Amino acid sequence: MKVPFTWKVTGWFMVGWSAEFPQGEATPLRYFGEDLVAYRDDFGELHILTGHCRHLGAHIGHGGKVVGDCVECPFHGWRWGPDGRNKNIPGENRVNRGLRLRVYPVAEQHGCVFMWHQPDGAAPNWDMPxxxxxxxxxxxxxxxxxxxxxxxxxxxxxxxxxxxxxxxxxxxxxxxxxxxxxxxxxxxxxxxxxxxxxxxxxxxxxxxxxxxxxxxxxxxxxxxxxxxxxxxxxxxxxxxxxxxxxxxxxxxxxxxxxxxxxxxxxxxxxxxxxxxxxxxxxxxxxxxxxxxxxxxxxxxxxxxxxxxxxxxxxxxxxxxxxxxxxxxxxxxxxxxx
Structure with a gap:
């Protein structure tokens, strides 16, 4: 369908139901032309981040693991936190502070999961009702x-x-x-x-x-x-x-x-x-x-x-x-x- 306006719309958008995101699992998603990873951390909170690891580009949603409040890349074990920052590099006593995954704010209610999208990554300027x-x-x-x-x-x-x-x-x-x-x-x-x-x-x-x-x-x-x-x-x-x-x-x-x-x-x-x-x-x-x-x-x-x-x-x-x-x-x- 050809329309005279963008498909990269700003707002809250549904991406699934809560039961589809079990605790401790990473799930691949694709919305707004971007590969994403959703994961419910060990404390029950659901997060959505850019899907590809900033190390060598593996898709974290395919085989990634949840460790605490982080998601771990299945390729080399780099861990990323809910703020999108690198939290651990195996075999090293440092993290890479210059790399970050984009964070997509999540609103979860009554069994439904919504994600905020703004093309430039701006934070939500209204709440999901x-x-x-x-x-x-x-x-x-x-x-x-x-x-x-x-x-x-x-x-x-x-x-x-x-x-x-x-x-x-x-x-x-x-x-x-x-x-x-x-x-x-x-x-x-x-x-x-x-x-x-x-x-x-x-x-x-x-x-x-x-x-x-x-x-x-x-x-x-x-x-x-x-x-x-x-x-x-x-x-x-x-x-x-x-x-x-x-x-x-x-x-x-x-x-x-x-x-x-x-x-x-x-x-x-x-x-x-x-x-x-x-x-x-x-x-x-x-x-x-x-x-x-x-x-x-x-x-x-x-x-x-x-x-x-x-x-x-x-x-x-x-x-x-x-x-x-x-x-x-x-x-x-x-x-x-």
Whole structure:
């Protein structure tokens, strides 16, 4: 997918689920065109660093070991700390203070792992919002839901979809009939942009009522930069979800989707029962992949002839998105890549 803006976006981006990063293991990742290593140290903290050792270039994520709060290169045993600095060189009583791996700040919450990315390595200038502190008036505490991973989580890799394109689905109400087979058209009840946040409220009219203002379902959504959106459902459904798109390179992204489904009354298990799993899988876990069948072959249109119903929020989102592009797209003068 060719877009008129960079894939090296600034913000918080999901890179996996906590259970995929066991304590004491090093894991290779690749995002934003960079090879990375993630490791959970012996104290339980998760770190993400540049993947290649600064000694002779071995990928630390492939065979690296965790020692204390450091990760050890599998080639010659050089150790690197969570601050990216060299902490040990085997056979020598010194460290190399001139070499350092880039550190990518990590935010881990409710079983999801997020990484901060800024093309020039600048520190985060806003916090990753807490999934359950948003929309406190909707739903229950985290303990009131079944675990999202692995039963209610999905990932698809190397898709030709830019993060902004995925988020543009938010203010697009008319596609529900054609892509998802909806029998009613949702209504954008409210939307707001505030700093790094673009939020909106969507209502699904109650088909059983003669009152056009009566909604069977309301969806509260919060976009945390271009990394993804967090939604809470109020009405006929009462679940929460997160949907994230993280660039792998300048052509593709990994996409993550997790649902928190309310526990059945009296059920204290974190694991959903078979009948709940079947319902969520058939009715809710498929919707994003229906959108993906469009995104995979979509061409980005810079000046679309939007319907009057969607034009204002749609263009608001596009204007809001420009703040997350700190570098130009590849090929332009001044490109950092």
């Amino acid at each position: 807490d999934i359950f502190e948003l929309f406190p008036e909707v739903g229950t505490a985290p303990t009131g839901y079944y675990r999202p991973y692995p039963e209610f989580s999905r990932k698809t890799e190397r898709e030709p979809v830019h993060p902004q394109v995925a988020l543009e689905n938010g203010p697009d109400s008319l596609h529900f009939e054609y892509v998802h087979g909806a029998t009613v058209t949702p209504q954008m009840l409210d939307w707001n942009e505030d700093g790094q946040t673009w939020s909106f409220l969507t209502g699904w009219p109650d088909a059983r009522s003669d009152d056009p203002e009566k909604m069977a379902l309301r969806i509260h959504a919060h976009m945390f930069g271009l990394g993804g959106s967090i939604s809470a459902f109020e009405g006929s459904s009462k679940h929460r979800l997160i949907f994230c798109t993280t660039p792998v390179d300048d052509e593709s992204s990994d996409m993550f989707y997790s649902i928190w489904w309310p526990r059945n009354p009296g059920d204290e298990s974190e694991v959903p029962p078979p009948e709940v799993r079947e319902r969520v899988e058939k009715q809710f876990l498929v919707t994003v992949w229906e959108d993906l069948s469009i995104w995979r072959y979509q061409e980005y249109v810079e000046h679309p002839p939007l319907s009057p119903k969607d034009a204002k929020p749609y263009m608001s989102l596009r204007k809001w998105a420009t703040q997350f592009y700190d570098v130009p797209p590849p090929g332009l003068v001044g490109d950092h890549t």
